[in-house]
Amino acid sequence: MNQEQRDLNVVWLQVDALLKAECWAEAEVVLCQALASGTGPVALWRQLYMAFRQQGKFVAATQVMDMIVQTVPGDMGARFDLSEMLLLQGEFTRGWREYRFRYKLDHTRMFERHMQKPRWEGQPVKGKTLLIHDEQGYGDTFQFLRLVEQAQERSGAHIILEVNQEACNLARRVSGYNQLIVRGTLPPPFDFHCELMSLPAALGLQLSQLPGRMPYLFADPERVEKWRARLAGLPRPLVGLVWAGSPTHANDKRRSLTLADLAPLALEGITFLALQKGPAAEQAVAPPPGMSLLSLSGEIHDFDDTAAILTVADILVSVDSSPVHLAGALGRPAWVLLPFLNDWRWLIQRDDSPWYPGMRLFRQPVPGQWETVLQNVAAALKELKGKVDVADPFFVSMCEKH
Template structure:
């Protein structure tokens, strides 16, 4: 018999590679898109399509110089389309290279005379270079093509303002806001024009609303300060924006939170964000405190700034479709994608079915490949895909942890779903046979979380620390993964332990085992969330300064009815927690013998 040759691998053409790269970028998968573009450049250096996409991605992630170099390379090709020159023009404008920007913009409209983007960019460039009549002509051309664009009317307002026509500027800002009442930039510009018109109270209301919508809006605090001075509206106890004072307040917040003085920490953080509205770090810290207090309405609003901090900005996915805000979108497709850790995903998957009901959309869920099978057996998604694969066409997107804001989630809404994840029945049977000879109760143990977690030093333990839990008549089953799993080889004296650490292949194994246990005893980590999502009994040991999701002063979790919380009464005070858990285990042991 002849040999069976493997099927030929289809060649990846430049056209196919760029098509896939664009699809990845549209879905916010920048790393995959970049790899494909670089493969194109390996065989076709300075290919305009690849350079264009690399430039757009670099710009989106704040690498303006890199973006400009890619765009320049793209535009050197005689085949470069109008959009390449238009993008180069906008990037050069942002860099202050107005002459180069104007040249690129004029080339863009010469190649495509009906290019709205090209004429708009040229109009703004001419505005900033002081060529105001020419700017007005360009932007009026754009307005004729897009009469209902709030951005176009805002740009026209800016040119009219520079021309000295304040009344016409206000008319355009008003039109922009009629089309989009939450357009923060137009409100900001309107406030300046109103103040210049002597209408200081209206100006103050406009700039305050702009900052409320987007606290990080450029120049917002400076404009607010000028208008407050102009209308003599500064409060007697007004907050000074002295950098040294703000730095002192930040240190005070850290101290207050570590001492459990959450209400005082909130007041101090609110003081900071009043003084420096654009401080994304303070706003994120405020979000955590608000959520810890159970003030979900304010907390989710501040939590949206989690990717606006310097150390998190590169993690944000730049999607090319709008974010879903909770509105009905019947008949359309909503892509919901996970973020952050496994525990976060397990927790927020309970909102998936609600999002589908509220939106009326076909829901596509994108998750880490390690939990794909679990998510497929869950509720609420019409299709589940692995992260990194190109999703089907979608109309809106939403991060999994942005769903609470979109849905208006309150503490009283919890739990939205219970036992919304299910273990694989075949895996359950496999592990049932494996554990069948062990005496009950079966108590699972997970003593350490992810070491890179910011609060891991406070939340994680060593297995030796769990010695107070050891008692006759209890079978402890180690479920720990990672470096800490090696500790299972030397359990504390008197602890009858069976280690499954090396035998657990994936979360499907963990889920199956959790359904068989009498209880899981865990620190704040992903197995605890998985147990709660499965509706399995779980006891979670929490540090004195817990993560926001566990709220305050309660022994239960509204997220997971099957969960019981054991809290440190003071910083580093694990002994009382372990004593309380040990007592609970005695009661469990007695109940199992009945």
């Protein structure tokens, strides 16, 4: 190892310590000095990408990752990171193309479905059978079921739709398939296949084409009537509440809250419905002082229950989680609490979502700063409460029915 290599190794170790300490700006300064010539080890450029991304400097981060991909085209991790940067900024054409590398990483390779039939790429295949199979989380399934009908129209194929057991009943009411099966069962013979989240690439989905036909998911009418009766008589507005996502999510520590953190939302005259599932649901036994909270987690048996509650409730307030996508797919209003570094599907610098009309995004202004977010949500809740207070009985009745 020559002196130059030793010096670069020292820089890498110094920056690694800064990144672990989340000193993003300091790491950027060190790296920009070391890479001032425009050349240097890919490992340092990766660190610079991380420093840019964590500060919300997405254009610079994209440029760095694009350079890495051009230098090392076989680096699947870099290609996936690039896809997220592109999609985050609404650059869908190349973003979807790079997103196909999501199952080529060491920690995701095991999840790829290995099919002996070719992947459908958007071409007409009239008279053939196309298997569309879901993947990843429940929220992903709810978000991309919207494209099944377009896939049927484009392909002209007989569509077999395969979804997870938990979303199966909701998927029955989606348009665009001929046969529905549960993931884990043996599918009938098919000629082509396509992952649910590969449909955007196959269909050439563009930002301008969103949201498409809305809503595309529908609650079970019998469940809706059951929950309408269950929640009758409670003071309105009825606000569904989810404060934590899945604890196994890679970004969960930044996107999730505790129920105690939501104390600023504890406003008089508002009934909160705890829809939280998982370990965090236990927090509902001790709501913040002044919060009128009805915990429904023990009564929610599946997503059909959640869909029915969202249909009856006035609004959902939630961190980035599957109920958010379910509410959006149902065409129900939702307010989403987003961390500074949000998932790519929420894009950047906007308080609405092209995926879901009526959805409102409340973003952290700086990393880890939820105070402003909660203050803004509290103000919006006061406004919502005011609208309910002045509404005439007919208006309230219509809200309850729809």
